[in-house]
Amino acid sequence: xxxxxxxxxxxxxxxxxxxxxxxxxxxxxxxxxxxxxxxxxxxxxxxxxxxxxxxxxxxxxxxxxxxxxxxxxxxxxxxxxxxxxxxxxxxxxxxxxxxxxxxxxxxxxxxxxxxxxxxxxxxxxxxxxxxxxxxxxxxxxxxxxxxxxxxxxxxxxxxxxxxxxxxxxxxxxxxxxxxxxxxxxxxxxxxxxxxxxxxxxxxxxxxxxxxxxxxxxxxxxxxxxxxxxxxxxxxxxxxxxxxxxxxxxxxx
Amino acid sequence: xxxxxxxxxxxxxxxxxxxxxxxxxxxxxxxxxxxxxxxxxxxxxxxxxxxxxxxxxxxxxxxxxxxxxxxxxxxxxxxxxxxxxxxxxxxxxxxxxxxxxxxxxxxxxxxxxxxxxxxxxxxxxxxxxxxxxxxxxxxxxxxxxxxxxxxxxxxxxxxxxxxxxxxxxxxxxxxxxxxxxxxxxxxxxxxxxxxxxxxxxxxxxxxxxxxxxxxxxxxxxxxxxxxxxxxxxxxxxxxxxxxxxxxxxxxxxxxxxxxxxxxxxxxxxxxxxxxxxxxxxxxxxxxxxxxxxxxxxxxxxxxxxxxxxxxxxxxxxxxxxxxxxxxxxxxxxxxxxxxxxxxxxxxxxxxxxxxxxxxxxxxxxxxxxxxxxxxxxxxxxxxxxxxxxxxxxxxxxxxxxxxxxxxxxxxxxxxxxxxxxxxxxxxxxxxxxxxxxxxxxxxxxxxxxxxxxxxxxxxxxxxxxxxxxxxxxxxxxxxxxxxxxxx
Ligand SMILES: Nc1ncnc2c1ncn2[C@@H]1O[C@H](COP(=O)(O)OP(=O)(O)OP(=O)(O)O)[C@@H](O)[C@H]1O
Ligand SMILES: [Mg+2]
Numbered sequence: 001x002x003x004x005x006x007x008x009x010x011x012x013x014x015x016x017x018x019x020x021x022x023x024x025x026x027x028x029x030x031x032x033x034x035x036x037x038x039x040x041x042x043x044x045x046x047x048x049x050x051x052x053x054x055x056x057x058x059x060x061x062x063x064x065x066x067x068x069x070x071x072x073x074x075x076x077x078x079x080x081x082x083x084x085x086x087x088x089x090x091x092x093x094x095x096x097x098x099x100x101x102x103x104x105x106x107x108x109x110x111x112x113x114x115x116x117x118x119x120x121x122x123x124x125x126x127x128x129x130x131x132x133x134x135x136x137x138x139x140x141x142x143x144x145x146x147x148x149x150x151x152x153x154x155x156x157x158x159x160x161x162x163x164x165x166x167x168x169x170x171x172x173x174x175x176x177x178x179x180x181x182x183x184x185x186x187x188x189x190x191x192x193x194x195x196x197x198x199x200x201x202x203x204x205x206x207x208x209x210x211x212x213x214x215x216x217x218x219x220x221x222x223x224x225x226x227x228x229x230x231x232x233x234x235x236x237x238x239x240x241x242x243x244x245x246x247x248x249x250x251x252x
Numbered sequence: 253x254x255x256x257x258x259x260x261x262x263x264x265x266x267x268x269x270x271x272x273x274x275x276x277x278x279x280x281x282x283x284x285x286x287x288x289x290x291x292x293x294x295x296x297x298x299x300x301x302x303x304x305x306x307x308x309x310x311x312x313x314x315x316x317x318x319x320x321x322x323x324x325x326x327x328x329x330x331x332x333x334x335x336x337x338x339x340x341x342x343x344x345x346x347x348x349x350x351x352x353x354x355x356x357x358x359x360x361x362x363x364x365x366x367x368x369x370x371x372x373x374x375x376x377x378x379x380x381x382x383x384x385x386x387x388x389x390x391x392x393x394x395x396x397x398x399x400x401x402x403x404x405x406x407x408x409x410x411x412x413x414x415x416x417x418x419x420x421x422x423x424x425x426x427x428x429x430x431x432x433x434x435x436x437x438x439x440x441x442x443x444x445x446x447x448x449x450x451x452x453x454x455x456x457x458x459x460x461x462x463x464x465x466x467x468x469x470x471x472x473x474x475x476x477x478x479x480x481x482x483x484x485x486x487x488x489x490x491x492x493x494x495x496x497x498x499x500x501x502x503x504x505x506x507x508x509x510x511x512x513x514x515x516x517x518x519x520x521x522x523x524x525x526x527x528x529x530x531x532x533x534x535x536x537x538x539x540x541x542x543x544x545x546x547x548x549x550x551x552x553x554x555x556x557x558x559x560x561x562x563x564x565x566x567x568x569x570x571x572x573x574x575x576x577x578x579x580x581x582x583x584x585x586x587x588x589x590x591x592x593x594x595x596x597x598x599x600x601x602x603x604x605x606x607x608x609x610x611x612x613x614x615x616x617x618x619x620x621x622x623x624x625x626x627x628x629x630x631x632x633x634x635x636x637x638x639x640x641x642x643x644x645x646x647x648x649x650x651x652x653x654x655x656x657x658x659x660x661x662x663x664x665x666x667x668x669x670x671x672x673x674x675x676x677x678x679x680x681x682x683x684x685x686x687x688x689x690x691x692x693x694x695x696x697x698x699x700x701x702x703x704x705x706x707x708x709x710x711x712x713x714x715x716x717x718x719x720x721x722x723x724x725x726x727x728x729x730x731x732x733x734x735x736x737x738x739x
Pocket of ligand 1: 039040043
């Protein structure tokens with residue numbers, strides 16, 4: 001369960017998040033929508049602990065653990081995963097080596113035994129199949145020369161490997177072709193379960209017809225201004241953000 | 253600071269910025285600073301050298317006097333003045349020079365303790381890894397092991413001084429044959445005042461049964477080190493030679509001007525690996541070693557093969573261009589390098605591949621890592637001469653920058669006088685950014701592990717060329733050298 005309370009964050013003294021309250025129960029999928037620049041990626045990165053942002057107020061708990069007390073890698077080990085909107089390339093480090101380092105770091109933190117080469121490779125095989133990822137990609141440098149769609153799929157693959165309890169997907173659907181979108185959505189749906197919560201950031205209702213959310217939030221200017229069921233996404237698709245934005249223009 | 257040597261050792265060893273900086277308290281027999289012909293005569297006499305060698309030294313010295321010290325290249329952050337060669341002491345040896353230990357049991361326990369602190373327990377290393385160790389401590393060898401086993405195979409591995417006494421014909425034949433005494437300013441200085449070093453001779457058809465390794469330490473205050481290494485691999489012989497070093501923490505700049513010469517005859521192969529970790533100076537550029545080395549090998553015979561691998565993390569300034577003269581037809585020269593500069597360090601390193609013979613091949617892989625205010629320069633020459641038909645060169649030159657204040661520079665020069673030659677050059681510059689570190693963190697990898705993973709990935713092709721346990725040491729060194737440089 002991910003509990004965000006009255007979260008304020010700024011970058012270079014400019015407030016971006018201005019009081020976010022959001023609780024995602026285990027087993028639930030919430031979707032976060034909102035206009036460009038409203039702060040969606042900021043929220044994702046603040047949850048993950050990006051030090052470029054300063055949290056000025058509020059709290060973040062994951063299954064009761066205070067994430068604000070933890071460094072980014074410890075948050076990951078505590079069960080938080082964020083699929084990046086723009087995954088970075090790391091030259092010289094193969095995807096396989098990277099993932100094995102990641103998994104074993106996380107396992108060590110969780111006091112689980114490290115995976116040996118054989119166990120690791122069998123897990124890779126199984127999870128790659130789950131997201132229909134071409135394993136040849138895994139011998140290349142992390143995100144090195146990956147197409148936009150390959151990067152996004154590789155993010156979901158990493159999520160499947162690391163088995164987090166809270167998953168934040170930042171526009172994982174953008175840049176995906178129709179088939180890839182379905183594959184990624186299937187992967188997420190397979191991972192949905194009683195011990196896991198999802199926050200799916202997207203601009204498009206299309207993704208939400210594959211990953212059906214329990215709750216939809218609309219973020220405007222660093223605040224959640226509407227919360228509703230899956231139909232809210234349909235409504236936004238039809239009318240855009242303008243009606244909601246004008247409703248809240250007084251705050252700006 | 254206390255005067256108790258043990259307390260001092262501990263204190264130095266605990267310095268956060270230079271974990272391996274400590275000084276052993278061995279009484280040195282040091283000549284007063286300054287350089288003239290009498291100093292050279294003193295060194296030569298002390299070593300009981302033949303007349304021709306003294307003359308060779310004096311000749312080099314006289315030529316050196318007429319040479320110009322090289323201009324400092326542009327070092328934006330750190331204006332060094334000219335070196336005062338009269339302020340340097342040119343000879344220092346442990347007191348027990350006369351009766352040097354014949355085995356490890358006879359070695360000063362304090363020296364062994366020093367190696368222990370370095371993580372190189374001599375006896376263990378030697379025994380476990382089957383490595384013969386010729387430890388140069390200050391300027392005189394104090395321990396040589398596995399000599400008997402090497403003797404069985406006819407391999408000569410000894411200190412340079414010993415070789416002068418026992419194999420004068422080999423020394424006379426090969427000394428200065430690859431790096432002439434007057435090759436450059438520092439080579440001339442070295443030729444005049446070198447005190448010791450290592451000599452290796454592998455006879456025809458012999459594969460040296462173990463890795464040969466030498467550890468260098470610079471220890472006595474203000475004493476320049478002038479090592480001389482000569483390795484000769486006769487027809488179809490093979491040898492892998494490792495050289496590694498760290499130095500104690502000092503405020504005084506220390507000059508190091510070594511010369512290494514390699515000779516590979518027909519079908520012979522020499523692999524020469526270096527880990528260099530001398531004291532780099534502090535964050536403000538105070539102190540540190542000046543490391544001006546001349547390393548050159550000649551592929552004299554057909555199908556001979558020389559390969560240089562180096563991991564350079566230390567020294568305030570490094571100038572070093574391990575080179576190959578590819579004289580024999582079908583000979584191969586290789587250069588694999590990782591140079592890391594942090595704080596105010598400057599490394600200017602690269603190689604020269606001179607293709608003389610037909611079908612000669614050279615391969616250059618250079619990885620420069622700059623962090624802090626460090627500057628890293630790759631300077632290379634690929635020279636294909638008129639008779640070198642079908643010569644080939646591949647050069648890959650990659651730079652990695654960490655932070656905003658550091659720099660990477662590349663100056664590859666290509667000269668081709670035979671149009672059957674084939675040259676390929678690839679270069680790249682990458683930046684380790686906070687976004688890459690954050691990405692790794694998000695996947696559970698700590699910042700330290702992320703940096704070392706990225707750096708090791710970057711250097712992989714070079715580290716793969718090192719012998720196994722040397723590669724482990726090199727990785728550790730890269731990690732230690734980069735601590736706190738990101739985030
Ligand atoms: N380093 C920065 N300096 C100043 N402003 C920044 C910085 N990073 C982000 N911002 C601002 O913060 C706001 C929120 O950005 P964020 O990336 O969170 O938006 P988003 O909702 O994810 O938008 P999109 O839908 O386009 O992905 C934007 O106005 C952006 O310009
Ligand atoms: Mg965004």
